[in-house]
Amino acid sequence: MDQMHLMTVFVAVGEQESFAGASRSLNMSPAAITRAITALEEKLGAQLLQRTTRNVRLTEAGQRYLDDCRNILASIEEANGAAAGVNSTPKGNLTVTASVLFGKHFVTPCIVQFLKQYPEVDVSAYFLDRVVNLIEEGMDVAVRLGPLPDSSMKALRVGQMRRVLCASPEYLARHGVPRHPEELLQHTIIAASNITPRVEWKFGQGMDAITVRMKPRLTVTSNDAAIRAAVEGLGICRLLSYQMADELAAGKLKVVLPEFEEEPWPVHILHRESKYGSSKVRKFIDLLAQHLRTHPHLN
Numbered sequence: 177m178d179q180m181h182l183m184t185v186f187v188a189v190g191e192q193e194s195f196a197g198a199s200r201s202l203n204m205s206p207a208a209i210t211r212a213i214t215a216l217e218e219k220l221g222a223q224l225l226q227r228t229t230r231n232v233r234l235t236e237a238g239q240r241y242l243d244d245c246r247n248i249l250a251s252i253e254e255a256n257g258a259a260a261g262v263n264s265t266p267k268g269n270l271t272v273t274a275s276v277l278f279g280k281h282f283v284t285p286c287i288v289q290f291l292k293q294y295p296e297v298d299v300s301a302y303f304l305d306r307v308v309n310l311i312e313e314g315m316d317v318a319v320r321l322g323p324l325p326d327s328s329m330k331a332l333r334v335g336q337m338r339r340v341l342c343a344s345p346e347y348l349a350r351h352g353v354p355r356h357p358e359e360l361l362q363h364t365i366i367a368a369s370n371i372t373p374r375v376e377w378k379f380g381q382g383m384d385a386i387t388v389r390m391k392p393r394l395t396v397t398s399n400d401a402a403i404r405a406a407v408e409g410l411g412i413c414r415l416l417s418y419q420m421a422d423e424l425a426a427g428k429l430k431v432v433l434p435e436f437e438e439e440p441w442p443v444h445i446l447h448r449e450s451k452y453g454s455s456k457v458r459k460f461i462d463l464l465a466q467h468l469r470t471h472p473h474l475n
Contacts, residue, residue: 180252183245185212186224190242193232243311254454266456267296273310274319277399277419279303282471283319286464297456305399310448316457317464318446321416329446334465335474336440338417341432346409348430354412357388357436364411367392368402377414379436386436403429416441418473443474 188198189209199206217224224238234242270290274283279301287299302308302315310318310329324331347364354360357379367375375395379386393411396402399419406413406420407428423429445461445468468474 180249182212182216182219183249185209186216187242187245187249189213189225189232190234190238190245193234195232246311246314265296266294266459268456269298269300270317270456270460271300271302271315272317272460273302273304273308273313273315275321276303276305278319278321281418282468282474283464286460286467290460290463294456294459305397310446316447316454317460319464319468320444320446322441324442324444324446329448332445332461332465333442334445334468335443335471337443337474338440339414339438340417340420340434341412341414342406342420342424342429343412343432344407344409344428345430347406347411348432350409354432357386357433360388360390360412365390365392365394366402366405366411366413367395368397368399368413368415369395378438379433381439385438421473443468 185198185202185204188202189195192198192201195206195209195213198204199209202209213225220241222237222241223235224241226233226235272283272287273279280303283301283303287301291297291299302313307320308315308318310316320331321337341360351363354363357377360377365375369375374389374391376387376389379388394402394405396405399415402413402415403420403423405411407423412432417424420429424431445465447457447461
């Protein structure tokens with residue numbers, strides 16, 4: 177059988193972990209799917225899938241081969257598109273990811289503008305407060321906040337933002353304004369992070385950095401919830417400046433200890449390496465980068 181056909185079938189089975197699911201998505205009979213996988217395993221001399229009566233799982237070799245097949249098929253599709261001149265007009269589906277609040281405030285307006293400009297493109301946006309692996313989860317573009325680990329991804333820096341402490345005027349009037357990070361130990365702390373008994377907040381830069389370990393009165397996994405609690409006067413929270421920009425502008429929150437802030441966090445647009453590039457990806461990144469680089473909350 178044709179190698180590209182075998183890879184396509186294997187990717188469908190591996191991603192869905194189901195012969196039946198691959199059969200439906202490829203519009204092939206279950207018997208044809210089974211023959212293709214058997215032929216591929218015989219050709220490679222390796223078991224790619226573990227089959228039981230209830231499910232299908234990738235072997236270690238199968239997981240590595242799945243990643244390679246995805247990259248190969250994507251490169252073939254892009255090469256074909258470039259040769260056919262498809263890159264001149266963006267088409268197809270674009271997948272984008274960012275954190276929840278950042279996606280809502282900064283990425284969504286660009287997506288709407290992009291869809292209006294290019295009617296042959298569909299966008300799937302995944303706004304999640306976790307790090308999404310672009311390759312494993314099939315994303316085209318991501319926006320990342322903070323320092324980047326070493327990666328094969330292409331990164332484009334488009335701005336920066338501050339990590340700030342905030343509290344409501346009501347809370348500060350009742351409990352006083354802290355003048356030094358260590359005074360936070362006498363205040364009610366709201367933490368937006370994983371649920372842990374204590375949090376460590378770092379202040380300052382370089383040799384003058386200070387770390388304060390505190391026990392929050394309230395710990396939530398939602399940034400929105402932390403902001404709401406701070407606005408209602410419960411205590412002091414720490415978030416990225418853009419996340420509470422509206423509340424700061426309206427006077428519902430005030431910045432605390434600005435002179436002890438850490439170095440600003442960078443903002444990057446990430447995308448996967450590509451030999452040919454994709455018109456829809458390139459044009460969306462250009463639009464997003466222009467929007468973020470000129471936004472007052474990121475510069």
